[in-house]
Amino acid sequence: MLSKKNEQYIRSLSLKKFRQKYNNFIIEGDKMVSELLAQFPDQVERIFAVPLWINQYGHQLKKSGISVQEINERELKKISSLKTPNQVLAIVRQWEPDFQPDQLRGSLSLYLDGIQNPGNMGTILRTADWFGIDWVICSPDCVDRFSPKVVQATMGALFSVKCIRQNFKNLSLKKLNLPIYGAILKGENLYNTNLKPHGLIIIGNEGQGIRPDILPFVDHPISIPPHHEARGTESLNAAIATAIICATFRGANPTS
DSSP states (O other): OOOOHHHHHHHHSSSSSHHHHHHHHEEEOOOOOOHHHHHHHGGEEEEEEEEEEEEEHHHHHHHOOOOEEEHHHHHHHOOOOOOSOOEEEEEEEOOOOOOGGGGGTTSSSEEESSSSOOHHHHHHHHHHTTTTTEEEETTTTTTTTSSSHHHHHHHHGGSSSSEOOOOGGGGHHHHTOOEEEEEEEEEEEEGGGGOOOEEEEEEEEETTBBTTTGGOOSEEEEEEEOOOOOOSOOOOOOOHEEEEEEEHHHHSSTTT
């Protein structure tokens, strides 16, 4: 039986202040938790699951030594943030990969400047995974990548992409001699730009774009042109723009 204390604790992790307090977050659903067990079993603190899921994964759980509590569908619904809960919920310790700016050298990376929408953040991480982008660096004011909505939107990319929080000025990019591309409304046509196989792509806030103190660092302002005249649409969604930009970079450098 799910205790009131556990219920309150799990529900509290939907809020950023409690995720920071306990340094934990939640992953839900059969697919996501299965990937978690395959890639980061040491990060799992505890699992709450219905009998069907426990019967399927019991052997694996026993080998890993992870604590599992059996609950019923009604109890799962109480602690789930999903409209349709799916068999299992895991409490997971947050992680942040070791990072040195030199690791950006010779690769294509993303810097997210103030991305606020959880769906956008999750989709951008999923896009980075698809296009083989190892590092996604978030400004300190970006939405928390461990929030339930972001985690679900990543569809498992959270486990593959190295994502950190870092102030832009702490990246010491001048020492790396990396080309820096910035997505802005009046930049050079993306399709006419000489796109290098490596560099840093900056994606700005959904409403404000790239903040003024970062713009001077952009060597190559780029823009996705509309087809003829856009019929009332002023700009693209940040996640869609990121996907188009990443696809174009990879298309220009297919072997990188």
